[in-house]
Amino acid sequence: ILNVEQSPQSLHVQEGDSTNFTCSFPSSNFYALHWYRWETAKSPEALFVMTLNGDEKKKGRISATLNTKEGYSYLYIKGSQPEDSATYLCAQTEGAQKLVFGQGTRLTINP
Amino acid sequence: DAGVIQSPRHEVTEMGQEVTLRCKPISGHNSLFWYRQTMMRGLELLIYFNNNVPIDDSGMPEDRFSAKMPNASFSTLKIQPSEPRDSAVYFCASRPTANTEAFFGQGTRLTVV
Numbered sequence: 001i002l003n004v005e006q007s008p009q010s011l012h013v014q015e016g017d018s019t020n021f022t023c024s025f026p027s028s029n030f031y032a033l034h035w036y037r038w039e040t041a042k043s044p045e046a047l048f049v050m051t052l053n054g055d056e057k058k059k060g061r062i063s064a065t066l067n068t069k070e071g072y073s074y075l076y077i078k079g080s081q082p083e084d085s086a087t088y089l090c091a092q093t094e095g096a097q098k099l100v101f102g103q104g105t106r107l108t109i110n111p
Numbered sequence: 112d113a114g115v116i117q118s119p120r121h122e123v124t125e126m127g128q129e130v131t132l133r134c135k136p137i138s139g140h141n142s143l144f145w146y147r148q149t150m151m152r153g154l155e156l157l158i159y160f161n162n163n164v165p166i167d168d169s170g171m172p173e174d175r176f177s178a179k180m181p182n183a184s185f186s187t188l189k190i191q192p193s194e195p196r197d198s199a200v201y202f203c204a205s206r207p208t209a210n211t212e213a214f215f216g217q218g219t220r221l222t223v224v
Contacts, residue, residue, distance in 0.1 A: 089154065
Protein backbone atom coordinates (compact mmCIF):
# COMPACT_ATOMS: atom_id res chain seq x y z
CA ILE A 1 0.00 0.00 0.00
CA LEU A 2 1.50 3.32 -1.07
CA ASN A 3 -1.22 5.69 0.10
CA VAL A 4 -3.80 6.01 2.82
CA GLU A 5 -6.89 4.20 1.58
CA GLN A 6 -10.32 4.06 3.11
CA SER A 7 -13.25 1.76 2.46
CA PRO A 8 -16.03 1.89 1.75
CA GLN A 9 -16.28 5.30 0.07
CA SER A 10 -19.85 5.69 1.26
CA LEU A 11 -22.16 3.87 3.60
CA HIS A 12 -25.84 4.06 4.47
CA VAL A 13 -26.81 2.68 7.86
CA GLN A 14 -30.15 2.43 9.62
CA GLU A 15 -30.47 4.39 12.84
CA GLY A 16 -29.65 2.16 15.79
CA ASP A 17 -27.42 -0.19 13.82
CA SER A 18 -23.71 -0.47 14.45
CA THR A 19 -21.16 -0.03 11.69
CA ASN A 20 -17.46 0.02 10.99
CA PHE A 21 -15.08 1.05 8.26
CA THR A 22 -11.45 0.57 7.37
CA CYS A 23 -8.31 2.60 6.86
CA SER A 24 -5.24 1.01 5.25
CA PHE A 25 -1.88 2.72 5.30
CA PRO A 26 1.77 2.04 4.48
CA SER A 27 3.24 0.29 7.51
CA SER A 28 6.76 1.46 6.74
CA ASN A 29 7.76 4.88 8.11
CA PHE A 30 4.66 4.89 10.32
CA TYR A 31 4.49 7.45 13.10
CA ALA A 32 0.83 8.05 14.00
CA LEU A 33 -2.66 7.31 12.73
CA HIS A 34 -5.46 9.87 13.01
CA TRP A 35 -9.23 9.72 12.64
CA TYR A 36 -11.22 12.89 11.94
CA ARG A 37 -14.91 13.61 11.65
CA TRP A 38 -15.94 16.08 8.96
CA GLU A 39 -19.44 17.49 8.83
CA THR A 40 -20.72 19.27 5.76
CA ALA A 41 -19.81 22.97 5.64
CA LYS A 42 -17.51 22.61 8.63
CA SER A 43 -13.84 21.77 9.18
CA PRO A 44 -12.46 18.34 10.07
CA GLU A 45 -12.25 17.68 13.80
CA ALA A 46 -10.03 15.07 15.39
CA LEU A 47 -11.50 11.97 16.99
CA PHE A 48 -8.41 9.95 17.81
CA VAL A 49 -4.65 9.91 17.41
CA MET A 50 -3.02 6.50 17.85
CA THR A 51 0.64 5.60 17.78
CA LEU A 52 1.12 2.12 19.24
CA ASN A 53 0.37 -1.22 17.64
CA GLY A 54 -2.70 -2.66 19.31
CA ASP A 55 -3.94 0.75 20.48
CA GLU A 56 -7.66 1.01 21.09
CA LYS A 57 -9.36 4.31 21.74
CA LYS A 58 -12.96 5.13 22.61
CA LYS A 59 -15.06 8.27 22.71
CA GLY A 60 -18.68 7.64 23.59
CA ARG A 61 -20.17 5.30 20.97
CA ILE A 62 -17.15 5.61 18.67
CA SER A 63 -14.03 3.51 19.00
CA ALA A 64 -10.96 2.74 16.92
CA THR A 65 -8.26 0.08 16.74
CA LEU A 66 -4.80 0.11 15.23
CA ASN A 67 -2.58 -2.55 13.69
CA THR A 68 0.70 -0.99 12.61
CA LYS A 69 2.34 -4.25 11.54
CA GLU A 70 -0.24 -4.99 8.87
CA GLY A 71 -1.13 -1.35 8.24
CA TYR A 72 -4.81 -0.98 9.06
CA SER A 73 -7.18 0.71 11.47
CA TYR A 74 -10.89 0.21 12.07
CA LEU A 75 -13.39 2.80 13.23
CA TYR A 76 -16.52 1.49 14.94
CA ILE A 77 -19.77 3.31 15.65
CA LYS A 78 -22.18 1.59 17.99
CA GLY A 79 -25.91 2.33 17.83
CA SER A 80 -25.72 4.88 15.00
CA GLN A 81 -27.62 8.14 15.42
CA PRO A 82 -28.56 10.71 12.75
CA GLU A 83 -25.97 13.12 14.17
CA ASP A 84 -23.27 10.58 13.28
CA SER A 85 -23.80 11.39 9.61
CA ALA A 86 -20.53 12.86 8.37
CA THR A 87 -17.42 12.01 6.43
CA TYR A 88 -14.85 10.12 8.48
CA LEU A 89 -11.26 10.76 7.49
CA CYS A 90 -8.23 8.70 8.28
CA ALA A 91 -4.76 10.25 8.13
CA GLN A 92 -1.24 9.03 8.66
CA THR A 93 1.71 10.97 10.00
CA GLU A 94 4.67 9.76 7.97
CA GLY A 95 8.19 10.14 9.26
CA ALA A 96 7.07 12.29 12.19
CA GLN A 97 6.11 15.14 9.90
CA LYS A 98 3.88 14.73 6.85
CA LEU A 99 0.13 14.35 7.51
CA VAL A 100 -1.58 12.60 4.62
CA PHE A 101 -5.32 11.93 4.43
CA GLY A 102 -7.37 9.22 2.83
CA GLN A 103 -10.40 10.00 0.68
CA GLY A 104 -12.82 9.45 3.54
CA THR A 105 -15.89 7.34 4.19
CA ARG A 106 -19.16 9.24 3.81
CA LEU A 107 -21.61 7.89 6.39
CA THR A 108 -25.34 8.54 6.19
CA ILE A 109 -27.62 7.42 8.98
CA ASN A 110 -31.19 6.81 7.87
CA PRO A 111 -33.82 7.57 10.54
CA ASP B 112 -7.07 30.86 21.47
CA ALA B 113 -9.36 31.56 18.52
CA GLY B 114 -8.15 28.54 16.61
CA VAL B 115 -6.65 28.50 13.14
CA ILE B 116 -7.81 31.59 11.28
CA GLN B 117 -8.02 31.72 7.52
CA SER B 118 -8.88 34.67 5.33
CA PRO B 119 -10.73 35.39 3.24
CA ARG B 120 -13.55 32.88 3.74
CA HIS B 121 -14.67 33.29 0.15
CA GLU B 122 -12.80 34.60 -2.86
CA VAL B 123 -14.10 35.08 -6.36
CA THR B 124 -11.58 36.18 -8.92
CA GLU B 125 -11.13 36.31 -12.65
CA MET B 126 -8.85 33.95 -14.50
CA GLY B 127 -5.33 35.32 -14.69
CA GLN B 128 -5.51 37.29 -11.47
CA GLU B 129 -3.24 36.72 -8.49
CA VAL B 130 -4.89 35.20 -5.43
CA THR B 131 -3.43 35.20 -1.91
CA LEU B 132 -4.86 33.03 0.84
CA ARG B 133 -3.87 33.69 4.43
CA CYS B 134 -3.55 31.58 7.53
CA LYS B 135 -2.82 32.31 11.17
CA PRO B 136 -1.97 29.09 13.03
CA ILE B 137 -2.61 28.45 16.69
CA SER B 138 0.10 30.00 18.84
CA GLY B 139 2.77 27.50 19.83
CA HIS B 140 2.04 25.06 17.02
CA ASN B 141 5.19 24.02 15.20
CA SER B 142 3.70 22.53 12.04
CA LEU B 143 1.47 24.14 9.45
CA PHE B 144 -0.21 22.41 6.53
CA TRP B 145 -2.00 23.66 3.41
CA TYR B 146 -4.61 21.34 1.88
CA ARG B 147 -6.91 21.60 -1.11
CA GLN B 148 -10.28 19.86 -1.06
CA THR B 149 -11.45 18.48 -4.38
CA MET B 150 -14.07 15.94 -5.35
CA MET B 151 -11.51 13.75 -7.05
CA ARG B 152 -8.75 13.71 -4.45
CA GLY B 153 -10.40 14.62 -1.16
CA LEU B 154 -7.99 16.53 1.10
CA GLU B 155 -4.86 16.91 -0.97
CA LEU B 156 -1.70 18.01 0.87
CA LEU B 157 -0.06 20.89 -0.97
CA ILE B 158 2.80 21.88 1.32
CA TYR B 159 3.77 21.81 4.97
CA PHE B 160 6.10 23.76 7.22
CA ASN B 161 7.95 22.84 10.40
CA ASN B 162 9.16 25.76 12.52
CA ASN B 163 8.41 28.12 9.60
CA VAL B 164 10.59 26.11 7.19
CA PRO B 165 8.98 24.49 4.13
CA ILE B 166 9.65 20.77 4.39
CA ASP B 167 7.79 19.20 1.47
CA ASP B 168 6.12 21.08 -1.38
CA SER B 169 5.78 18.08 -3.67
CA GLY B 170 2.01 18.42 -3.54
CA MET B 171 1.99 21.88 -5.06
CA PRO B 172 0.33 21.31 -8.43
CA GLU B 173 2.55 23.59 -10.50
CA ASP B 174 4.75 26.65 -10.45
CA ARG B 175 1.76 28.95 -10.31
CA PHE B 176 1.41 27.95 -6.67
CA SER B 177 3.73 29.23 -3.96
CA ALA B 178 3.60 29.35 -0.16
CA LYS B 179 5.51 31.24 2.48
CA MET B 180 5.69 31.31 6.24
CA PRO B 181 7.63 34.45 7.19
CA ASN B 182 7.05 33.93 10.91
CA ALA B 183 5.42 31.52 13.34
CA SER B 184 2.07 33.28 13.24
CA PHE B 185 1.43 33.76 9.54
CA SER B 186 1.45 31.86 6.27
CA THR B 187 0.28 32.62 2.75
CA LEU B 188 -0.62 30.50 -0.24
CA LYS B 189 -0.42 32.38 -3.52
CA ILE B 190 -1.70 31.41 -6.94
CA GLN B 191 -0.43 33.47 -9.86
CA PRO B 192 -1.96 33.43 -12.40
CA SER B 193 -5.15 31.74 -11.25
CA GLU B 194 -7.13 29.37 -13.50
CA PRO B 195 -10.69 28.05 -13.28
CA ARG B 196 -9.40 24.56 -12.37
CA ASP B 197 -7.93 26.06 -9.17
CA SER B 198 -11.46 26.53 -7.86
CA ALA B 199 -11.70 24.54 -4.61
CA VAL B 200 -11.77 24.93 -0.85
CA TYR B 201 -8.31 25.49 0.61
CA PHE B 202 -7.69 24.50 4.22
CA CYS B 203 -4.90 25.45 6.55
CA ALA B 204 -4.14 23.30 9.60
CA SER B 205 -1.62 23.44 12.43
CA ARG B 206 -0.49 21.17 15.23
CA PRO B 207 1.95 21.37 18.12
CA THR B 208 3.84 18.10 17.58
CA ALA B 209 3.89 15.13 15.22
CA ASN B 210 1.83 12.80 17.40
CA THR B 211 -0.95 15.25 18.16
CA GLU B 212 -4.08 16.17 16.31
CA ALA B 213 -4.15 18.84 13.65
CA PHE B 214 -6.54 21.77 14.01
CA PHE B 215 -8.15 23.10 10.88
CA GLY B 216 -9.20 26.56 9.87
CA GLN B 217 -12.61 27.21 8.37
CA GLY B 218 -11.24 27.08 4.85
CA THR B 219 -11.23 29.53 1.95
CA ARG B 220 -13.61 28.79 -0.89
CA LEU B 221 -11.92 29.99 -4.06
CA THR B 222 -13.82 30.44 -7.28
CA VAL B 223 -11.93 31.40 -10.41
CA VAL B 224 -14.20 32.50 -13.26
